[in-house]
Amino acid sequence: MARQRRRDTAPEIRLRAVMHAVGLRYLVDRQPDPALRWRADVVFTRARVAVFVDGCFWHGCDEHGSVPKGNRSWWARKLELNMARDVVVGQELGSRGWTVVRVWEHEDPHAATAQIQGLIERSRLAAQRPIAAHAGSGSPTTKTSLG
């Protein structure tokens, strides 16, 4: 199967530049989970956030997606499979504790960065919380001192 997703597309580079400018640090074109063969365009390992930058044509954007007229049914099938795979990737990663962010190539990279920053911040705060809220003294025993 031909792999039409290339790394370092213009929308990816734009998004990475904005994320880098606000201080986010990430891995590029990595498998979020070694058990899954899919690579994400950008991976935040600690926060477990995987970012995919989707081309409007290949991923069937509602606004800019279209099926080429020549060989129409072949294209329709191919694009359908792409979209079905996007769903599966999201489900598989989600079930392994990853947050999947899909960014359309037409999206404003600043807005996408703000969204991603929010997710990372949330994960950071969650990690700071005491691991076991109920650890320690156990249930406070009500000792009635009968005297």
Ligand SMILES: [Zn+2]
């Ligand atoms: Zn689009």
